[in-house]
Amino acid sequence: MEPPAVGRWTGQMGARGTMVEINFDGLIGPSHNYAGLSFGNVASATNAGAVAAPRAAALQGLAKMRRMMALGLRQGLLLPHDRPHAPWLRALGFDGDDEAVFAAAWREEPALLRNAFSASAMWTANAGTVSPGPDTADGRCHLSVANLSTMLHRGIEAQETARQLRLAFRNERFFAVHDAVPAGLGDEGAANFMRLCPRHDAAGVEVFVYGERHEGGFPARQSRAASAAVARRHGLDPTRVLLARQSEAAIAAGAFHNDVVAVANEHVLFAHEQAFEDRGAVLDALHAAMPGLIVVEAPANRIGLEQAVRTYLFNSQLITLPSGEMTLVLPAETRDAPEVWRWLEEVVAGPGPIDRLEVVEVRESMRNGGGPACLRLRVAVDEAAAAAIDPRFLLDERVCDDVEAVVARHWPEAIHPDDLGDPDLWRQCRVARTALLDRLGFSAGEV
Numbered sequence: 001m002e003p004p005a006v007g008r009w010t011g012q013m014g015a016r017g018t019m020v021e022i023n024f025d026g027l028i029g030p031s032h033n034y035a036g037l038s039f040g041n042v043a044s045a046t047n048a049g050a051v052a053a054p055r056a057a058a059l060q061g062l063a064k065m066r067r068m069m070a071l072g073l074r075q076g077l078l079l080p081h082d083r084p085h086a087p088w089l090r091a092l093g094f095d096g097d098d099e100a101v102f103a104a105a106w107r108e109e110p111a112l113l114r115n116a117f118s119a120s121a122m123w124t125a126n127a128g129t130v131s132p133g134p135d136t137a138d139g140r141c142h143l144s145v146a147n148l149s150t151m152l153h154r155g156i157e158a159q160e161t162a163r164q165l166r167l168a169f170r171n172e173r174f175f176a177v178h179d180a181v182p183a184g185l186g187d188e189g190a191a192n193f194m195r196l197c198p199r200h201d202a203a204g205v206e207v208f209v210y211g212e213r214h215e216g217g218f219p220a221r222q223s224r225a226a227s228a229a230v231a232r233r234h235g236l237d238p239t240r241v242l243l244a245r246q247s248e249a250a251i252a253a254g255a256f257h258n259d260v261v262a263v264a265n266e267h268v269l270f271a272h273e274q275a276f277e278d279r280g281a282v283l284d285a286l287h288a289a290m291p292g293l294i295v296v297e298a299p300a301n302r303i304g305l306e307q308a309v310r311t312y313l314f315n316s317q318l319i320t321l322p323s324g325e326m327t328l329v330l331p332a333e334t335r336d337a338p339e340v341w342r343w344l345e346e347v348v349a350g351p352g353p354i355d356r357l358e359v360v361e362v363r364e365s366m367r368n369g370g371g372p373a374c375l376r377l378r379v380a381v382d383e384a385a386a387a388a389i390d391p392r393f394l395l396d397e398r399v400c401d402d403v404e405a406v407v408a409r410h411w412p413e414a415i416h417p418d419d420l421g422d423p424d425l426w427r428q429c430r431v432a433r434t435a436l437l438d439r440l441g442f443s444a445g446e447v
């Protein structure tokens with residue numbers, strides 16, 4: 001691998017006053033189901049055909065959002081996409097009104113309707129890549145929509161994601177939203193991105209993790225060229241950008257995104273020993289660029305890649321509480337794995353920077369290959385920029401109550417794969433999403 005593109009840490013402080021990190025979770029939509037659409041995503045393949053519980057899933061996600069607010073963090077929300085999505089099926093030659101299009105697709109090519117049905121927009125770590133102001137040439141927060149072009153069902157999302165991000169972050173004094181890079185260059189957004197910095201409000205090192213496709217192997221969903229393109233248009237200082245290759249072992253073990261084997265927060269990198277193809281060069285480059293970097297690493301002989309992928313240990317949110325304590329927000333599956341939990345307790349008991357373990361229940365999402373970190377998009381902003389975000393995308397307890405009421409009333413309790421051909425389900429998904437948009441003050445044409 002060519003030496004990573006990062007130079008000396010210039011120590012240029014981009015401090016702009018206190019910055020906060022807002023997590024924008026994707027609300028799990030009413031069409032959530034296990035369709036087995038993601039080759040290379042072990043959970044998706046394992047649970048294909050299982051009965052999904054959209055209502056329970058959305059309530060689990062909301063409970064995580066409430067927990068984060070209770071911990072003192074700011075919380076935002078991105079909306080479920082229009083699913084099943086008739087315009088995409090029309091582009092594939094199905095005619096008539098929406099229900100005629102769904103019926104024809106179900107009759108002629110049910111796999112296409114399954115793709116058009118997916119609630120995969122819940123995993124907003126894949127919505128785009130976010131470079132906070134201290135890192136960018138123009139000092140604004142830059143967001144690049146991800147094309148998600150490697151997987152058919154995820155490629156549908158980019159257009160609707162762009163509409164939501166352009167609405168939420170429309171104030172161009174503080175934000176720049178970029179459309180997706182050309183679909184030929186796979187880009188999966190923030191799941192393959194990490195920011196290391198002394199503090200949120202200081203200029204950081206931005207790490208883009210990509211994969212190399214190998215014949216016969218699982219797809220490498222992030223292309224190096226896409227990562228480099230995003231860094232270029234965000235106006236990042238090339239001496240503070242690192243393009244790192246994900247290890248083939250991790251991709252082969254089912255870590256289809258970097259955030260299944262690594263996560264960063266401020267000056268801490270929490271990763272599996274086998275996350276990166278050229279581990280030594282990557283860590284050397286990071287230490288050179290980021291004095292004060294602390295790496296908390298799971299040794300392969302202690303935690304195997306298979307365990308990391310099964311428990312999503314590294315798909316935890318790593319956050320700094322207002323108290324300054326650093327906390328891992330872990331999926332419940334880690335607590336069910338004694339060898340993983342024991343290692344985590346040692347990490348917290350030790351002298352390292354991680355002080356606390358928080359466990360959240362996101363089993364419905366986990367069964368389709370998305371953990372706590374997949375469900376959120378991190379946006380670090382200063383107070384002035386935070387005030388410029390469309391408030392309809394920001395959560396407080398009352399808004400959570402409103403969303404919960406709509407979910408409890410309208411989200412299907414269960415979806416069996418064969419239900420996808422049922423017109424009543426198509427209608428219920430449409431009515432549920434419309435009820436949510438109404439409750440949150442969005443008009444249908446806006447998002």
Ligand SMILES: NCCC[C@H](NC(=O)CCC(=O)O)C(=O)O
Pocket residue numbers: 033034035036037038041044045118120123125126151154191256257368369370371374
């Ligand atoms: N960041 C986590 C993303 C998980 C997502 N799973 C899915 O799309 C599964 C959908 C299904 O199989 O029904 C993916 O693989 O992109």
